[in-house]
Each structure stands twice: as C-alpha cells, then as structure tokens.
Amino acid sequence: MSFQHDNLIPERAKSRKMVHFWSSSKLPEGFVPHPEPISLVGGVPHHDFFPIRQIDLHVPSKPFPGPNEKETVVVIPQVSSDPEELDLAQGLQYAEVDGSKQLLKVTRDYTERVAKPAFEDWSTTLTNGSSNGLSKVFSVFLEEGDSILVEEFTFTPVLSSLKDVGGKPVPLKMDLIKGIDIDYMDDLLENWSATHPGQRRPKLLYTIANGHNPLGVAQSIDHKKKILELANKYDFLILEDDPYGYLALPAYEDVRSGLVDTTKLPTNDEFVKLLHPSYLTFDATGRVIRVETFSKVFAPGLRLGYIIAHKNVVQAINDFSMVSTRNPSGAAQLLVNDTIHHWGGIEGWLSWIIKVRQEYVERRNAALDVLYDSKAYKEGWITVIDPKAGMFVAVILNYEKKGLTAAQIPQFMEQLLVFNSVNGVGVVDGGRMSFDPISAPRANFVRITIASAPNLDVLKEAFRRFSKSVQDLFEA
Numbered sequence: 001m002s003f004q005h006d007n008l009i010p011e012r013a014k015s016r017k018m019v020h021f022w023s024s025s026k027l028p029e030g031f032v033p034h035p036e037p038i039s040l041v042g043g044v045p046h047h048d049f050f051p052i053r054q055i056d057l058h059v060p061s062k063p064f065p066g067p068n069e070k071e072t073v074v075v076i077p078q079v080s081s082d083p084e085e086l087d088l089a090q091g092l093q094y095a096e097v098d099g100s101k102q103l104l105k106v107t108r109d110y111t112e113r114v115a116k117p118a119f120e121d122w123s124t125t126l127t128n129g130s131s132n133g134l135s136k137v138f139s140v141f142l143e144e145g146d147s148i149l150v151e152e153f154t155f156t157p158v159l160s161s162l163k164d165v166g167g168k169p170v171p172l173k174m175d176l177i178k179g180i181d182i183d184y185m186d187d188l189l190e191n192w193s194a195t196h197p198g199q200r201r202p203k204l205l206y207t208i209a210n211g212h213n214p215l216g217v218a219q220s221i222d223h224k225k226k227i228l229e230l231a232n233k234y235d236f237l238i239l240e241d242d243p244y245g246y247l248a249l250p251a252y253e254d255v256r257s258g259l260v261d262t263t264k265l266p267t268n269d270e271f272v273k274l275l276h277p278s279y280l281t282f283d284a285t286g287r288v289i290r291v292e293t294f295s296k297v298f299a300p301g302l303r304l305g306y307i308i309a310h311k312n313v314v315q316a317i318n319d320f321s322m323v324s325t326r327n328p329s330g331a332a333q334l335l336v337n338d339t340i341h342h343w344g345g346i347e348g349w350l351s352w353i354i355k356v357r358q359e360y361v362e363r364r365n366a367a368l369d370v371l372y373d374s375k376a377y378k379e380g381w382i383t384v385i386d387p388k389a390g391m392f393v394a395v396i397l398n399y400e401k402k403g404l405t406a407a408q409i410p411q412f413m414e415q416l417l418v419f420n421s422v423n424g425v426g427v428v429d430g431g432r433m434s435f436d437p438i439s440a441p442r443a444n445f446v447r448i449t450i451a452s453a454p455n456l457d458v459l460k461e462a463f464r465r466f467s468k469s470v471q472d473l474f475e476a
Contacts, residue, residue: 091334099126211244216387
C-alpha cells in the first residue's frame with residue numbers, strides 16, 4: 001500500500017539522504033570475489049577493545065520484591081550464539097540507525113500482539129525515549145509556521161520541541177472527564193479560515209489518548225473513531241503519544257463494590273482486552289503515528305522508546321535520525337532486549353507489565369480511599385477524577401463552594417500550593433500544564449502522582465496531607 005498522506009511530508013524531509021563514503025566495486029566480467037574477504041572499511045573497533053566482558057543482571061520476579069522473593073541472574077556475554085540475544089559485541093558497537101534487529105523484532109511482535117494496526121505497510125524504529133520520538137516527528141513533518149492541534153492540558157515540555165521547529169500549537173478545549181471536546185474541534189476546523197486568517201491548516205493532532213497527562217482520562221472507542229473521521233475530513237495526521245496506556249486501571253467503584261477482583265492477575269489475553277485500544281486499530285490508511293516508550297514499564301533512565309507508523313513515515317524519521325541522534329544507546333537496548341528475552345519474549349514481557357500495572361491498581365485504590373474519606377470530599381470541596389490509566393490522579397477544586405469566580409482561580413490555586421508546602425506535600429497545579437488563556441476557566445485542578453512513593457503507607461500519608469491542605473484552603 002502506498003502512503004496516502006505523502007502530501008503532508010515536507011520536501012525538506014523527503015530530500016534528506018545519508019551520504020556514505022564507501023561502496024563495493026562492481027567486478028568486471030571474468031573476475032571472481034574472494035570467498036573470505038577481510039573488511040577494513042569502517043572505523044569499527046573490534047569488540048576486544050571494549051573494557052566490559054560480561055554483564056550480570058539480577059532480575060526480580062515482580063516490582064517491589066520482598067526480602068525473600070526469588071530473583072534470577074541474566075548473563076549478557078561478550079559474544080552469544082543466540083540470534084535473539086543482543087550481546088556486548090553488538091550492543092556496544094556502532095549500529096543501524098533504527099536500532100538492533102533483535103529489539104526491533106520485539107517491538108514489531110509486540111505491536112502485532114497489542115496495538116494491531118489496521119493498515120499493512122507499518123514498521124517501527126527505535127528512539128531515545130518518547131520525547132525524542134515526538135521531537136523527531138515534529139522535525140520531519142513541521143516547517144516554520146505550521147499549525148498543530150494540542151489538547152489544552154498536556155505534557156507542556158513537549159511544546160519546547162514543537163516551537164523549536166517553528167510549529168504553532170493550537171489548543172483544543174477538553175472535557176475534563178471525556179477528553180477532547182469533539183464539537184469544539186469540528187467547529188474550529190470548519191471555521192479555520194475565519195478564526196485563524198492567514199494561518200496554515202493543522203498538519204498534526206498531538207494527543208495523549210490513553211491515561212492522559214495530567215488528567216488520567218482515556219478517550220473511548222467512539223471518541224477515537226470520531227476524531228479519526230475529523231482527521232480524514234480535514235486531512236491531518238494523528239500523533240498518538242501513549243506512555244501510560246499499559247497501566248490501564250479498572251474503575252475504582254467496580255473494585256470497591258467487588259464487581260472486579262483485582263487480587264487475581266489477568267491472563268495475557270485478558271489483559272490485552274482490558275487495554276484502551278490504539279488509534280492504529282481503527283486507521284486503515286496510515287494516518288496515525290504512535291509513539292511508545294519503555295520508561296513507564298521498564299526504566300526511564302534508559303531513554304529508550306519506539307515509533308510505529310507507515311513505513312514511509314518511518315523511513316523519513318530514520319533519515320532525520322541519520323543527521324541528528326543516529327541510533328539509541330546500545331547499552332540501553334541490550335538491557336531491555338535481553339531481559340525480555342529472559343522472560344521468554346513478548347508473552348513474558350506482558351506478564352511483567354501486568355505485575356507493574358497491578359501495583360498501580362493498588363496505589364490508585366489506596367489514594368482514592370484517602371480522598372473519599374476526607375472532609376474535603378465529604379464537604380464537596382473536591383471532585384476526584386478516577387484515572388482510566390497511568391500514574392496520575394487529578395482532583396478538581398470546586399472553587400464555587402468558597403464563593404469565588406473563575407477569574408480568581410489562579411490566586412486560589414496558588415494559595416493551595418502554599419498550604420501544601422506547610423503540610424509537606426507536593427502536587428502539580430493544573431494551570432501550569434496549559435499553554436493558552438482559553439484554559440483558565442478549567443484550570444482548577446491538581447495532578448498528583450502515585451508512582452514515586454516507596455510504599456502504600458507513605459502514599460496514603462501524602463494524600464492525607466493534601467486533603468488537609470484543601471481543608472485549610474476552604475476553611476481559611
């Protein structure tokens with residue numbers, strides 16, 4: 001299948017080609033190449049120059065293992081005879097720009113198992129983490145002055161990468177529970193020429209669809225299909241950033257009512273069915289670019305992720321990587337690849353993700369237990385958004401209960417942060433995760449992470465302190 005959206009790739013991106021300074025000579029007729037050639041072409045040091053001969057990985061059976069929990073040792077040798085293992089000779093060497101063939105196979109097998117793209121000519125390429133993947137997409141598709149649609153509340157550091165290439169973010173109004181306001185979006189695009197005279201129509205929609213940061217909400221299947229219809233209607237690509245989707249959370253009410261039993265881990269097949277589907281699942285033409293990361297279910301310091309997209313898009317990204325970052329860290333790749341290989345491949349990888357997700361279910365439950373038991377909730381001062389996925393709980397501050405107006409939200413939220421400092425807890429002011437005045441009337445919420453506390457006791461104490469800050473704020 002040819003790429004139907006080639007018109008959205010700028011000529012600058014299409015013209016990028018890597019220049020090599022070596023090539024093989026075509027032998028004249030009658031000449032036969034040597035059967036055992038010795039290449040002295042590339043400046044590639046032999047692996048015996050490397051000062052590391054072996055790496056031993058101590059791999060626990062689950063997150064937060066107890067003192068008596070079993071762990072296994074995974075040995076990464078200098079040279080391995082296993083074709084699916086990434087040894088030190090390969091992992092510490094120069095490599096192809098899109099990553100090692102072993103880990104690329106993992107990403108592609110996993111994509112077929114979970115994301116299930118609806119179009120055939122897709123591929124993957126490794127990145128230096130999710131932020132790097134987003135930056136590369138912006139660098140490939142955007143030119144100075146190009147517009148990109150962005151949820152009004154978002155992971156604002158990504159805007160630096162967007163603005164670095166001259167992109168203009170256009171905020172999309174959100175429903176704090178459902179996500180993007182589709183009617184607002186449709187009206188915006190329908191009347192673009194009138195509301196944005198002289199400004200180019202958007203090329204991209206950037207969305208955190210599953211486990212939104214900062215709100216924790218997930219777009220429904222119907223929601224995604226309607227947005228994809230708008231993408232087809234107004235001809236823009238969808239950039240789906242999904243660092244949190246594998247931390248899909250059952251509804252809190254279903255857990256506490258006994259409707260969902262979280263004491264029993266789901267099977268791999270059951271877990272895949274529980275996940276909020278990717279936009280790729282509904283995209284038949286290659287309009288969706290999905291950015292994934294190993295940060296949230298393996299380790300963020302590895303700075304390793306990957307992009308799933310039509311092969312033409314992947315090639316354009318690889319061409320950009322050749323003139324920027326080149327391949328991601330080989331050390332990071334071998335740590336991830338060989339740990340997954342030790343677990344038995346993607347099925348073992350899914351089993352580990354399920355265990356990570358289980359920890360977040362318990363933490364979400366504990367956090368909401370504290371909030372719903374607080375005076376702040378019982379007095380109606382807060383509204384808790386039950387996260388559908390991810391590591392954040394968003395809490396809306398009902399400023400009207402204090403007789404305030406929307407214009408007073410910034411000062412009101414600043415006062416909350418003061419009480420938080422006094423009570424000893426840190427949270428994120430929702431207004432600081434917006435980038436346009438349009439969002440001010442809906443910025444009366446905070447984002448609280450459930451990821452960083454060392455255990456449930458510390459987490460619950462932090463949420464008690466936050467609840468006390470809200471009480472102090474409303475009683476002041």
